[in-house]
Amino acid sequence: MPVLFFNATLGGFATSKPLQVFVPRKLETIEDLVARVNVILKYVDAALDVTHHSETPMPMTVTAGGLHRMLVARGLNSACFDAL
Structure with a gap:
């Protein structure tokens, strides 16, 4: 499911570095x-x-x-x- 969500948000602001780093973390509940x-x-x-x-x-x-x-x-x- 996280991959589907992330792929659906590609383009525009969704391809920014902060979102590329933090969205997968939040979807996988990874604490770094x-x-x-x-x-x-x-x-x-x-x-x-x-x-x-x-x-x-x-x-x-x-x-x-x-x-x-x-x-x-x-x-x-x-x-x-x-x-x-």
């Missing part, structure tokens, strides 16, 4: 460490560190970091992000 809140926060912080040194404004990345920090403060640091 890539989508954990604390892992995503680590990548957001790394991106902000790089932009800080180049003085590049990244307001949406700062917002994403704040939202992820809020999830960590609520004890959801090891939660699977795409399941939230």
Whole structure:
């Protein structure tokens, strides 16, 4: 069934990389460490560190970091992000 669904959604936005990665995971209920809140926060912080040194404004990345920090403060640091 997952293959039928995935093939039916091909084209347009459905062929984007995020959907190619996360749709099969959700259909097969695979939990991977890539989508954990604390892992995503680590990548957001790394991106902000790089932009800080180049003085590049990244307001949406700062917002994403704040939202992820809020999830960590609520004890959801090891939660699977795409399941939230």
